[in-house]
Amino acid sequence: xxxxxxxxxxxxxxxxxxxxxxxxxxxxxxxxxxxxxxxxxxxxxxxxxxxxxxxxxxxxxxxxxxxxxxxxxxxxxxxxxxxxxxxxxxxxxxxxxxxxxxxxxxxxxxxxxxxxxxxxxxxxxxxxxxxxxxxxxxxxxxxxxxxxxxxxxxxxxxxxxxxxxxxxxxxxxxxxxxxxxxxxxxxxxxxxxxxxxxxxxxxxxxxxxxxxxxxxxxxxxxxxxxxxxxxxxxxxxxx
Amino acid sequence: xxxxxxxxxxxxxxxxxxxxxxxxxxxxxxxxxxxxxxxxxxxxxxxxxxxxxxxxxxxxxxxxxxxxxxxxxxxxxxxxxxxxxxxxxxxxxxxxxxxxxxxxxxxxxxxxxxxxxxxxxxxxxxxxxxxxxxxxxxxxxxxxxxxxxxxxxxxxxxxxxxxxxxxxxxxxxxxxxxxxxxxxxxxxxxxxxxxxxxxxxxxxxxxxxxxxxxxxxxxxxxxxxxxxxxxxxxxxxxxxxxxxxxxxxxxxxxxxxxxxxxxxxxxxxxxxxxxxxxxxxxxxxxxxxxxxxxxxxxxxxxxxxxxxxxxxxxxxxxxxxxxxxxxxxxxxxxxxxxxxxxxxxxxxxxxxxxxxxxxxxxxxxxxxxxxxxxxxxxxxxxxxxxxxxxxxxxxxxxx
Numbered sequence: 048x049x050x051x052x053x054x055x056x057x058x059x060x061x062x063x064x065x066x067x068x069x070x071x072x073x074x075x076x077x078x079x080x081x082x083x084x085x086x087x088x089x090x091x092x093x094x095x096x097x098x099x100x101x102x103x104x105x106x107x108x109x110x111x112x113x114x115x116x117x118x119x120x121x122x123x124x125x126x127x128x129x130x131x132x133x134x135x136x137x138x139x140x141x142x143x144x145x146x147x148x149x150x151x152x153x154x155x156x157x158x159x160x161x162x163x164x165x166x167x168x169x170x171x172x173x174x175x176x177x178x179x180x181x182x183x184x185x186x187x188x189x190x191x192x193x194x195x196x197x198x199x200x201x202x203x204x205x206x207x208x209x210x211x212x213x214x215x216x217x218x219x220x221x222x223x224x225x226x227x228x229x230x231x232x233x234x235x236x237x238x239x240x241x242x243x244x245x246x247x248x249x250x251x252x253x254x255x256x257x258x259x260x261x262x263x264x265x266x267x268x269x270x271x272x273x274x275x276x277x278x279x280x281x282x283x284x285x286x
Numbered sequence: 287x288x289x290x291x292x293x294x295x296x297x298x299x300x301x302x303x304x305x306x307x308x309x310x311x312x313x314x315x316x317x318x319x320x321x322x323x324x325x326x327x328x329x330x331x332x333x334x335x336x337x338x339x340x341x342x343x344x345x346x347x348x349x350x351x352x353x354x355x356x357x358x359x360x361x362x363x364x365x366x367x368x369x370x371x372x373x374x375x376x377x378x379x380x381x382x383x384x385x386x387x388x389x390x391x392x393x394x395x396x397x398x399x400x401x402x403x404x405x406x407x408x409x410x411x412x413x414x415x416x417x418x419x420x421x422x423x424x425x426x427x428x429x430x431x432x433x434x435x436x437x438x439x440x441x442x443x444x445x446x447x448x449x450x451x452x453x454x455x456x457x458x459x460x461x462x463x464x465x466x467x468x469x470x471x472x473x474x475x476x477x478x479x480x481x482x483x484x485x486x487x488x489x490x491x492x493x494x495x496x497x498x499x500x501x502x503x504x505x506x507x508x509x510x511x512x513x514x515x516x517x518x519x520x521x522x523x524x525x526x527x528x529x530x531x532x533x534x535x536x537x538x539x540x541x542x543x544x545x546x547x548x549x550x551x552x553x554x555x556x557x558x559x560x561x562x563x564x565x566x567x568x569x570x571x572x573x574x575x576x577x578x579x580x581x582x583x584x585x586x587x588x589x590x591x592x593x594x595x596x597x598x599x600x601x602x603x604x605x606x607x608x609x610x611x612x613x614x615x616x617x618x619x620x621x622x623x624x625x626x627x628x629x630x631x632x633x634x635x636x637x638x639x640x641x642x643x644x645x646x647x648x649x650x651x652x653x654x655x656x657x658x659x660x661x662x663x664x665x666x667x668x669x670x671x672x673x674x675x676x677x678x679x680x681x682x683x684x685x
Contacts, residue, residue, distance in 0.1 A: 101598060101678045121603055129600020140595045140682070144302045156291055157600040201599070 049075040049098065049209070049240065054107035056093050056263075067093040068104065069263035075242060075256075077112070077208070080235040082251035083244045085260030091244050092213070094260070098242060099132055099211045100124040112208065129157050133202025133239075135231075137214035139194040141186040147173060147197045148182040154205045172200040176230065192223030199230055210234055212243035216250055228253040292605065296612040303585075310581040311621035313574025314661070318625025318654045319632055320567035325650035326633035328560025330643040332553060338476075338484075339549050341418050345383075345518060347510040347525060348548075349375070352539035365539060366504030369496070371532065375510060378528030381521040383511045386413040389495050390506040395488065396461040397449040404445060406462060406488045408495025414440075416509045419487075424456035424471030432491040435498060437467035442487035443475040462490070463499055518544060564650065571654065574621070575661030582614050582669035593673050594681025603674045610670035611663070618662020622655045629654075 056068040068090045075081055085091045096102035097109060100116055101124075109116050111131060119127065134140075141150045151169040160168065173182050176196040186194050195215060202210055212231060216224035232253055235241045243254065251257050252271065259266040300307045351366050375385055389408035394401055407413075411426050427438045439460060446455050446469075455469040467490070476484035496503050512521040522544055533539040586593075593606055629651075633644040 096679050099598070101682070125597065125600050125602050128598060134598050136682075140591075140598075142592055142595060144298070153596065154599045157596075157602070157605065205600075 048077050048110075048112060049073075049242075050108075050110040052108040052110075054094075054097065054109060055105045056090070056097065056102075057105045066263045068097075070107070071263075071265060073258065073265065073268075075240065077240055078235070078238055079256060080232070080241040080254045081243075081256040081258060082254040083242065083258050083260065084246060084248075084251055085266070086246075088262075089260040090263040091260045093263075095211060095213055095242075095244050099134060100127045125157075129154055130205060131207050131209055133199075133205070133207045133210045135195070135198050135202050135210065135212040135215045135243075137217035139186065139191075139198045139218070141194055141197055141201075143186050146183045146185055147178060147189065147200075150186070150197055151201045151204050154201060158205055168204055169200075172204040173197070175203070176200045190223070191219045192226055195219060195223070195227050196230065199227070199234075203234070208240060210239050210241045212241065214244055214246070216245070216247070224250065289608070292608045292612050293616075296609055296616055299609075299613055300616060306581060307617060310578055310617050311624065313577035314571065314618050314621030314658050315574075315625045315628060317567065317571030317574040318622050318658050319628040320570050321564055321654040321657075322626065322629025322646060322650050323632040323636065323644075324563035324567045325560050326629070326644040326646045327636065327642060328556060328563050329645040329647050329650070330633075330637065332556035332560065333645050334643050335552050335556060336549060339545060339552065345512045345515040346416065346545045347512060347518075347522060348543045348545075349508040349510065349525075349529070350541040350543070351506070352533075352537075352541055366502075366506065367508060367540065369503045369505065371505070371508065371529075374528055374532050375508065375525060379521050379524035381513050381517045381524065383513045384412045384416055386410055386416040386509040386511070387492060387505045388413065388507045388509065389492055389500065389504060391495055391500040393463040393499065395445070395449060397455070397458065400449045400451075402445060402448045404486055404488055406439075406490055406495055406499065408492040408499070409489050410492055413489070413509070416511050419476070419489075420474040421471045422474040423454060424469070427470055427491055431470075432493055435493040436491060437462075437465055437494060437498070438470045438490065439467045440471040440473060440489040441469055442473050442485040444483060444485035445488055446472045462488070465494075465498055518546070568654075568657065571657060571661060574658075575618070575665040578614055578617055578662055579665035579669060581617075582610060582666055583672070585613070586610065586669045586673040589673070590676060590681050590684040593676050594678050594684065597676070597678035598682060606676075607670045607674035610673050611666050614662045614666025614670065615659060616662075618658050618666075621662075622658035625658065626651055626655060 051071050051073045054068050054071040055066070058065040058067055071090075071094065083091045083094060093102070097104050100119065103119065104117055107117065111127065116124075116127065128134075141147075142153070145153075148166075148169055151172055152165050155165040155168055170182065173179060176199060178193065178196055178200065181189055181193060181197075186197070189197065210231065215227055215231065219227060228250060231241050231243065241254075243250070245251055254271065256268070256270050258268045349367065369387075372385055372387060376382065386409065390405050391408070392403070393406050394403045410432060411429060414421070414426055421440070422443070424440070426440065427436070430436075431438050439462060441449070441455055449455065449460065450458065455472060458469050460467050460469055473485070473487065490499075510521075510525065512518055522542070526542055529540050529542070530537060596606060630646060633646055636642055637644040
C-alpha cells in the first residue's frame with residue numbers, strides 16, 4: 048500500500064514559491080493499477096519522483112507498505128529503489144554500451160547477487176518478456192517495443208512490489224504501445240502494484256483507476272468500472 | 287556491491303572508449319618513461335664516474351698548488367709547487383709508496399701535416415701505474431729516459447688518432463712545440479670520465495718537459511700512493527704536517543685531496559644532477575595527472591544520464607564514486623606499467639646508441655609508479671565525487 052498524507056513539495060523559482068504538490072492525500076492499494084494524468088506543470092512528475100524515492104517531499108508523509116520514507120536518507124532511498132520499485136521510463140533509459148542481458152543484470156549487481164545467480168535471474172526475466180533471442184543485443188539493435196520490454200525485464204528482475212511507469216508508451220507506435228500496456232496489465236494481474244503517468248486517455252484506459260492532477264492538487268480520482276478487454280498480443284506471454 | 291564488479295565495469299567502460307583511454311594514459315606514460323630514463327642516465331653517469339675514480343685506487347692522495355693568499359684566487363691558481371717538494375714528501379711519512387709528480391704545459395703537436403693543441407704531462411714512469419694508464423702498443427719510457435731528458439713521448443689513444451690516423455705511431459717522429467721527439471708508446475683507451483676525455487693525453491719524461499719545454503721546475507699536481515687504504519688517514523696527516531712546515535704554516539699555498547673525498551663530492555654532484563632530471567620529469571607526470579582529471583570530468587558530464595539510471599536502479603553513492611575512481615586509477619596504473627616498459631626500453635636504446643651508460647634504479651621505478659597511481663587517485667577524486675553527488679532526478683532529466 049502506498050499512502051500519501053498532506054504531501055507538499057515547494058520549489059523556489061527566483062522570488063516565486065512554486066507549490067508543485069499542494070497537500071496531496073492519496074492511497075494506492077497493494078495490487079492496484081492506477082494512471083496519473085494531468086497537463087505539464089500539474090505536479091504529476093513531482094509525485095512520480097517522490098513515489099519512486101528519487102526525491103523527498105518538503106513536508107507531509109509518504110508510506111510504502113507501512114514504512115515512512117519522507118525522511119529517508121540517500122542510502123535508504125537507494126535501497127528501497129533497488130528492492131521495492133521497478134522503473135519504466137519513456138525513453139527506456141537502457142545503458143547503450145551494455146547488452147540487453149547486462150542491462151537487466153544491473154539492479155541485481157547493486158543488490159549484491161552473485162554472478163551465477165544474476166545470470167540466471169536476468170535470463171529468466173528476459174525470457175518472460177519474450178526476448179530469449181535478443182539477450183546479447185545492444186539497445187540500438189532492438190526496436191522501441193523490444194527496448195521497452197528489456198526495460199520492463201530490468202524493472203522486474205529484483206522482484207519489486209511496485210512498478211512505476213513514466214509515460215511508458217510515449218516513444219512507441221500504437222502497436223507497441225498496446226503490447227507494452229498489456230505486459231503491464233499482466234504484471235498487475237500477477238500482483239504488482241502498477242502506477243503509470245500518461246497524458247493519453249487511451250493508455251489510461253488500460254488501468255482501473257485514473258487520478259487527474261491540476262496545479263499541484265488532485266482534480267479527480269475515478270475508478271473505471273468498464274474494463275477494457277485485455278488484448279493479448281502475439282509473442283508476449285507473461286505467465 | 288563487491289569491488290571486483292566495479293573493477294569489471296570500469297574496465298568495460300575504458301574498453302568502450304579505447305582511443306580516449308589511450309590518449310589519457312599518454313600523459314602518465316610519458317611522465318613515468320621520462321622519470322625512469324632521466325634517472326637512469328643520471329644514475330649511469332654516477333656509477334661510471336664512481337667506477338673511474340675507484341679504479342685509480344682508494345689509496346691515492348693528491349697535492350695541488352694552493353689558492354694563493356689573495357681573495358678570489360681560483361683553485362690551483364696560486365704559486366706552483368716546485369720539484370724541491372718531492373724529497374720533502376718522500377721523507378714526510380713511511381707510509382708513502384709512490385710519488386708521481388706531474389708538470390703540465392700547453393703545446394702544439396705536429397706530425398706530418400697534422401697538428402693538434404693539447405697539454406703535455408711531464409711525468410715519471412711510475413705515474414702511469416698510479417693513474418691506472420696502460421700502454422696498448424710500444425713501451426713506457428724508462429728511468430734512463432728520465433735521467434737523460436730524452437725526447438720520447440707516449441700518446442693517448444685520441445691524440446694518436448688525431449695525429450696518426452690509421453697508422454701505428456710507435457717509432458714515428460713528432461714535433462712537440464719546437465722539440466723533435468719520438469713516439470715510444472700509445473695508451474689504451476680509457477673513455478670519458480668526470481674529468482673529461484682520458485684519451486686526450488700526451489706524456490713525456492718530467493725532466494724533458496721541465497727543462498726543454500717549459501723551462502721551469504713547477505709541478506701542477508703530485509699524486510701520492512699510500513701503502514694501504516687503511517693507513518690513508520695517518521698518511522694524510524703526516525704529509526699535511528710536512529707540507530705545512532715546508533710552506534711555513536701558510537695553508538693557502540697548497541691543497542690536498544684524497545680519493546675518498548673526491549669520490550664523495552662527485553657522487554654528491556651527480557646525485558643532485560639525477561634529482562634535478564627526475565624532478566623535471568616528475569613535472570610531466572603531474573601534467574599527466576591533470577590530463578586524467580580533465581578527461582574524467584568530461585566523462586562524468588557525458589555520463590550524467592548513465593549515473594542517473596544507475597542511481598534509479600539502486601546504486602549507492604559510494605558505488606558511483608568507486609566506479610569513477612577505479613577508472614581513474616586503472617588509467618594511471620596501466621599508464622604507469624606501460625611507462626616502466628617504455629622507460630626500460632628507452633634507457634636501453636640510449637645506452638646502446640649514444641654510448642652513455644644508463645642504470646635503471648629500482649627506486650626510480652617504484653617511486654614513479656607509485657607516484658603515477660597516486661596521481662590518478664588524487665586527480666580522480668574530484669570528478670568521481672562530482673559524479674557521486676549528482677541527484678538522481680537531475681541526472682535522469684539530463685539529455
